Amino acid sequence: MSEHPSSLSQQSCEACRWDAPHASESEMASWQKQLPEWQIVERDGIMQLERSYRFRNFKQALAFTNSVGEIAEEAGHHPALLTEWGKVTVTWWSHEMKGLHKNDFILAARTDEVAS
Template sequence: MKLSESNCEACRADAPKVSDEELAQLIKMIPDWTPIVVDDIMQLERVYKFKNFKDALAFTNKLGAISEEEGHHPGILTEWGKVTVTWWSHSIKGLHKNDFIMAAKTDELLAD
C-alpha cells in the first residue's frame, strides 16, 4: 500500500519513534524529503516551489485542510514562490510513521 493511501493513527507520548531501519525504508518512499534535526528532534522537511505567492498560499491552504482531516499538523512557512513544510510528531519529539504518511499526502497535493 502506498503511504499516501494510509491514515494517521493516534500518536501517544509513549509511541515508538521510527527506528533507523524503518527510516531507511520509509524515506525511499518519499525521496524528495530530507531528514533534518532541529533542537535534537528528527524531522522531515521539503521545500515546494511555486510561480508566485498566490499559488504558494493555495498549496498551504490545501495542506491545512488535509492536516485537519488527519489530525496531524506540520510546520509551514509560506513565502513568495515557496512553501517549506516540516513534519514531526510533537508528542514523541521525533518521527513516527504518521509523518511519512503525511509527507506522502503533501506530495500528492501537487497533482491536484
C-alpha cells in the same frame, strides 16, 4: 515487503501519544525511499521530515499551504508551514513524542499528492 510509492499516502494514521515508538532507522530508510525529495533534519535534538516546494507566485504558494492545512486538520496532525513568495517549506514531526513517527511519512506522501 516492497510498497508502491503511492501506498504510503493511502495508509491510515495511528493515534499518536507521547510514549508512541519512534520510527526506527530501518523504517525511516524504507519510507524515505518512497519520498526522495524529503530530507530528515534534526532541530534541537528532534528529528523532522522537511521539503520545500516551488511555485510561480505567492497566490499558488498560499493555495498549496491551505490545501496542506486541510489534510493536516483531517488527520489531526499539524506541520510547520513556511509560506513565502514562490516557495512553501513543509516540516512534519510528531510533537507529542518529539520525533518522527510513521504518521509523518504518511502525511509527507499526502503532501506530495497535493502538490502534484
